[in-house]
Amino acid sequence: xxxxxxxxxxxxxxxxxxxxxxxxxxxxxxxxxxxxxxxxxxxxxxxxxxxxxxxxxxxxxxxxxxxxxxxxxxxxxxxxxxxxxxxxxxxxxxxxxxxxxxxxxxxxxxxxxxxxxxxxxxxxxxxxxxxxxxxxxxxxxxxxxxxxxxxxxxxxxxxxxxxxxxxxxxxxxxxxxxxxxxxxxxxxxxxxxxxxxxxxxxxxxxxxxxxxxxxxxxxxxxxxxxxx
Amino acid sequence: xxxxxxxxxxxxxxxxxxxxxxxxxxxxxxxxxxxxxxxxxxxxxxxxxxxxxxxxxxxxxxxxxxxxxxxxxxxxxxxxxxxxxxxxxxxxxxxxxxxxxxxxxxxxxxxxxxxxxxxxxxxxxxxxxxxxxxxxxxxxxxxxxxxxxxxxxxxxxxxxxxxxxxxxxxxxxxxxxxxxxxxxxxxxxxxxxxxxxxxxxxxxxxxxxxxxxxxxxxxxxxxxxxxxxxxxxxxxxxxxxxxxxxxxxxxxxxxxxxxxxxxxxxxxxxxxxxxxxxxxxxxxxxxxxxxxxxxxxxxxxxxxxxxxxxxxxx
Numbered sequence: 001x002x003x004x005x006x007x008x009x010x011x012x013x014x015x016x017x018x019x020x021x022x023x024x025x026x027x028x029x030x031x032x033x034x035x036x037x038x039x040x041x042x043x044x045x046x047x048x049x050x051x052x053x054x055x056x057x058x059x060x061x062x063x064x065x066x067x068x069x070x071x072x073x074x075x076x077x078x079x080x081x082x083x084x085x086x087x088x089x090x091x092x093x094x095x096x097x098x099x100x101x102x103x104x105x106x107x108x109x110x111x112x113x114x115x116x117x118x119x120x121x122x123x124x125x126x127x128x129x130x131x132x133x134x135x136x137x138x139x140x141x142x143x144x145x146x147x148x149x150x151x152x153x154x155x156x157x158x159x160x161x162x163x164x165x166x167x168x169x170x171x172x173x174x175x176x177x178x179x180x181x182x183x184x185x186x187x188x189x190x191x192x193x194x195x196x197x198x199x200x201x202x203x204x205x206x207x208x209x210x211x212x213x214x215x216x217x218x219x220x221x222x223x224x225x226x227x228x
Numbered sequence: 229x230x231x232x233x234x235x236x237x238x239x240x241x242x243x244x245x246x247x248x249x250x251x252x253x254x255x256x257x258x259x260x261x262x263x264x265x266x267x268x269x270x271x272x273x274x275x276x277x278x279x280x281x282x283x284x285x286x287x288x289x290x291x292x293x294x295x296x297x298x299x300x301x302x303x304x305x306x307x308x309x310x311x312x313x314x315x316x317x318x319x320x321x322x323x324x325x326x327x328x329x330x331x332x333x334x335x336x337x338x339x340x341x342x343x344x345x346x347x348x349x350x351x352x353x354x355x356x357x358x359x360x361x362x363x364x365x366x367x368x369x370x371x372x373x374x375x376x377x378x379x380x381x382x383x384x385x386x387x388x389x390x391x392x393x394x395x396x397x398x399x400x401x402x403x404x405x406x407x408x409x410x411x412x413x414x415x416x417x418x419x420x421x422x423x424x425x426x427x428x429x430x431x432x433x434x435x436x437x438x439x440x441x442x443x444x445x446x447x448x449x450x451x452x453x454x455x456x457x458x459x460x461x462x463x464x465x466x467x468x469x470x471x472x473x474x475x476x477x478x479x480x481x482x483x484x485x486x487x488x489x490x491x492x493x494x495x496x497x498x499x500x501x502x503x504x505x506x507x508x509x510x511x512x513x514x515x516x517x518x519x520x521x522x523x524x525x526x527x528x529x530x531x532x533x534x535x536x537x538x539x540x541x542x
Contacts, residue, residue: 002330010318064316072314072375075278076331077304 003083007090010060017056021094024049025102029109036168037196040110043120044196046102047127047165047188050095051156054131055138055149057091062139062148084223088132095128115195119204123195126208127188130215134184136222164189184214229256230292231383231414232277237286239272239438246272247283248438254383254416259409261429262418263524265532268435270418271311274387277416278308290383304332307381311388313372315360321347321371322356325378332379342378349407350374351400366397373401377408384408385416390424402428422525432524436532449527451497456481458520459492459504464512466490473507480504488515 011017028042028049037044061084064070073083103121106114114120135152142148160166162176163185169177180186191207232254239247247269254260264270275281277288279299288295290302315324325343334342347353350370360368373389386405390398405428409415419425425432426446434442434449442449463470466485474483474490479498484491490508494500501519508514 002327006316006319006323006327009323010316013318067317068310068312068314069316071280071310071312072308072328073331074280075303075306075308076328077300077333078331 001086003078003086004090007060007087008094011057011090011094020053020056021098024052025098025105029102029105033110033113037193039115039192039196040106040113043106043114044165044189044192046124047185047192048156048160050099050124050128051131051134051160051185052153053095053098054091054128055135055152055156057094058087058132058135058139059145059149061087061136062142062145065139066143066145081223084136088136088219091132092129095132096125099124099128115198116201119195119201120192122208123188123191123204126211126215127184127191130184130188130211130218133215133218133222137218138222140222140224159183159185162186164193168193184211187211187214230254231256231258231290232416233287233289233292234273234277235287235289237273237276237283237288239269239276239281239283245438247276249286250435250438250440252433252440252443254414256414257409257412258431259405259415259417259429261425261432262416262435263422263425263432263528264435267437269438270435271387272438273435274308274385274416274418278306278385279303304379305382307376307379307384309373309376309384309386309389311391313360313368315368315371315375317360320357320359321352321363321374324360324371324375328375329378334379342380346374346378349377350404364394364397366393366400369393369397370401370404373404381413383414383416387418388420389417390419390421398424422523422528426524434528434531441531442527446524449524452527457494457496457498457500458518459494459501460516460518461490461492461504461508462488462515462517463490463508464488464515467511470507470511474504477503477507 025046028046031040031042031045033039034041064073070083074080099121103117103124107117138152138155139148162172162180163169163183164180165185165188169180169186169189172180187207187210191204194203194207230253234250234252237247237250238245250269250273262270262273272281276283277290277295279295279302291305293302295302316327319327322343325346326339329339329342344353347356350373352367352370352374355363355367360371363371369389373386376384390401402424405415405417417425417428429446431445432442432449433440442452444452466488471483471485471490474480474492477500479495479500480492481495482493492504505514505517
C-alpha cells in the first residue's frame, strides 16, 4: 500500500490543495435556500466542488505520467493496475472523508431545512467515484498537463450547466433535454433534486446505478493509458 | 554467471524494425558500455530488457531466468536509471527513496538503513529533507540514480545518466558507478559521451539501426579498424641519416621533416613509439613527443559513419 500512503503526503504537501478542500465546501455551506431545488443551494452545488476536487486529486496521476515517473514505476515490481487502484483508493478516502464532514457540518448549520443527510452522503460518495473516474479518463486524453487542467475547468462548468446542477433541465431547449442524460452531472442533479423533494429513497436507485456505470466506463477508459 | 543473455530479439513498430535480431550477453560484475546514434535502438533494447515493452521474437534471459516467465522476480533485482529525471518532485529526497524502497519490499530498520546509505553514496545525506525543486541539475540527477539503487539491485541499467550536468557532478556519478561495480553490481551503461564509456566500461557494444555492429573490449574494437598512428617529435638536430633510420623500422609508412619537427605515420598496433624514440635520442635532445592513437570515437565513426554527439543531436 505504498502508493496509497504516499498520495496523502503528496496531495497535502501543496497548500493550495488543503485550502481547496477547506474553502470551497465551507463556502458552499453558507449558500442560502433557493426556490429550486427546495434545500440550501450548497447541497446542490457541492457536486461541482466534488468534480473540481477530483480533478485536482487525479492530477497526481497526470503529473506522474508527464514527469515520466510512471516509467520508473513500470520497471518496479508493481503493476500499473496496483498503482492505479491504490491512487484511486486514496483519492476516494479523501473525498469520502470530506463528504462526511460536509454533510455533518451541513446538518449542524442548516438543521431541519437540510434533507436526508444519509442520502446526500451516499449520493456525494457515489458521485465522487464517478468524478475521479471522469478525471482519470480526461487526463488519459492529454499529453500536456497544462492543457488538460485548463480545458477541464471549462468542461466541468459546462457539464454542470447542461446537466441541471445550476438550473432545472426543463428550463433548457427540448432538443437538449434528452442528450444531457449522457452527462453524469444530470444524474447527480436528478438524485439531489429527488432528495430535496424528500422523495422515497428507492427512487435514488436508478441515478446511483447510472453514476456507477459512468464510473466503471470512465475507469476503463482512463486506465488504458500507461506511459506516454 | 551470465546476467543478461539476449538471443535474436526482434521488435517492430509497424514497418520499422527497432531491434533486428539483436544478440549479446553481459557477465556478472561487468560494466558494459552501450553506444549508438539516435534511433539506433538503445532505449528500445533497454525497455525490452526491463519488461516495459514486449518484443516480437527472440528470447531474453536475465539472471539465467526467462524474462517473460519470471518478470516480477527479475524486476525486483534490476535498477533503471532513466534518461529523464523520474523522481517525485513533491516528495523530499528521503521520501523519494523511502517510496521506492517500499515498492521493492524494504521495511523498518532495513529501509531506514538503505535510505541513509544510498543518500550518503550519492552525496545527498545533508539534503535528505529537501524537495528536489531546491536541488541543482546535478543533485537531481544523483537523486534519480539513488532511486534506482535503494533496493541494492544486482543489475543496474543506466540510460544516459549524466546528460546536461556539470563536470563535478559527472565525476561524482562516475565514481559512484565504479564503487557500485566494485561491490559486485553489474552495469549496463548508455551515454552520449564516449570518454565516459572509455573510462568506465571494459566492454562496449555499438548499435546502429537496430543491429549490433560491434561488440568487444575497447582495445579489440580499436584494433579492428585499421587506423594509422601518428607520431610527432620535436628534436634538437634532425638529420637525413636519422630519417633514413626511422624509415627502416618495420611498420613505418611515412617519415617527413618540417623544421625541427619529425612527422611519422606508423601502422596501428605496430608498437613503434619506443623504437622511434630510441633512434631519435641518438641525434640529440627530444623537446616534445606527441602520439595519436585511434580512439573509440574513431571506431564509432568508422562503423556508423557518424560522430556520436553529432548523431545524437540530429
